Amino acid sequence: MNIKILQSEQYIEAINLSEYAFQYKVSKERIEELKERMHQHHIVYGIDEEEKLASKLHLLPHHIYLQGNKWKMGGVAGVATYPEYRRSGHVKALLHHSLCEMREKGMTISMLHPFSVPFYRTYGWELFTNRLITTLKKSDLKRIGNTAGSIKRFTTEEEHPDLTEVYNTYASQFSGMLIRVAYWWKTVVKDMNIAVYYDKAKSPKGYLLYTVKDSKMDVEEFIALDAEARTGLWNFICQHDSMVEEVSLTTHEREPLFFAIDEPRVKAEVKPYFMVRIVDVEEFIANYEWGHTKLAEPLTIHVTDSFAEWNNQSFLFNKKGVKSQKPNKEGVTLTIQSLAALCFGYKSPAELKASGLLDATEEQLNQLEQLIPQSIPYFYDFF
Template structure:
């Protein structure tokens, strides 16, 4: 199947395909903006039929935080095919091609937002983070004390240093958070109200990104670096009680705010969100910070990947280090999906074992618990 990188002459075709597949309309004013974004920040792979675009996939070069380090990540977005070409193997070919390209470019990790979890699981991606969606009524807006700092409210269409400072400090605590470049911040803050909490020393310690419409406040990002900022931001939300009937917040599932509320029994739903994939297992294992020095006995891990054949490898972990090994009957077998879920902290070995997704003895489970450090995953962005 002939897959090509789309040139600017076909960008409008790519936009039209997205409009059809995802059932939305792009205004004439935004078309040039989207074409420029594709030119600057996307690699768009396409398959033509009868000299017209039939299918496409957007690759977004990004970086993420993992274990406090920066990793190259290939974001997959805008995967679409016209209905007359579906079930022809186009998407499968595009996904495989994109993985080969990511591997070549040193993007060890890939992420996407799934229209269907089973579909993308079949190609090696796995869920790695949840989000907590909380809805509060006006009666829930009760202040929880006082703070010595202050709130500054503003709007911007550019990256703001105070937002970046708070976000980067917060994001570095998690597995998988996007490293936001200046151009990306423009899309994050577009059409958003912004409120930043500053402590007594005028240092930014938290922020809200939110919208207000029809007596409802929607908080898209709630980020607090400490209890003081958390209280200050919450009290700022409460100050809107004469203007709104409802507040919705999107946060990490372990966000500490809600336990501190006067009435914590609010409407809340935990929802699986983004998916991750290890593109190059060998490179990932070489760069991940394992706890192998804690192992009393060696442990062999066999990785299986039904879609990216280069990832079918075996590795021996012991106190001295890690090395590739020829496949044998000893050790633990992990799918590439399970390996990602474990290494990003979404699941622990015992959880996968209880789910029937990991066949291991008690001793091997204990070894895996020592080998894979505890971590907390999260992802606030969308593409």
């Protein structure tokens, strides 16, 4: 099966395929914008049938935060096939090819938003983060005391370095948050209202991205670096009580705000969101910051990957570090999916065992708990 990188003259075919597969229409005004974005920021792989594009996959080079460090990440998006060519192995071939390309480019991690979780689990991706969507009624909008700082609103046409500063500080505390570059910020804030909280020293400490329409306020991003900023942003939301009947906030599921409000018993829905994949397990193991110094005894981990054969490897962890090891009968066996869920903090070893996804003794469970530092996964973006 011949897979090629689409050139600019085929971008319109890629757009047409997306329109058909995802059932939307791109306006004439936006076509050139999309073609330019593909040219600048996407690598589009395609398979032709009868000299026409039949299937495609977009690879988006990005970086993410993991353990406060910057990692290369390959975003997978726009995977589509015309119905007459489906179930012909096109998508499987494109996914495998993209993993090979990511590995070659040093993208140790891949992420995507799934149309189907079981489909992408088959190819090695796994859920790594949830979203908490909280819906509040007007009667829930009760201020929490006062703060010494202030709120400043911005338009999306203005430069907002304070937004970037706050986001980067916040994002580096989580597993998986996207490192946003200038062009990406433009898509994030488009058509949004922006409100930044400043402390009394005029230092930015938090922000909201939100819309207000038809008596509803949708807070797409609620980011606070400390308790004061959290209170200030909440009080700003409450100031809309004369304009709205309902407020929706999207946050990570451990957001402290909702325990502090006057009536915490609000409608809250947790939704699994994005998926992650370890592209190159050897590079991942070498660069991840393990808690190996806590190990009293060595631990062998065998990694299995049914789709990316280069990841079928074994590793020995001890107090001094980690090294590759020949497969043996000792130790713990983890799928590439389970390893990602553990290392991004989405699931603990005990949770995987309770789910039937990890066969380990109590001693091995304790070793894994010591080996993998606790972290909070989150992802605000979409592609």
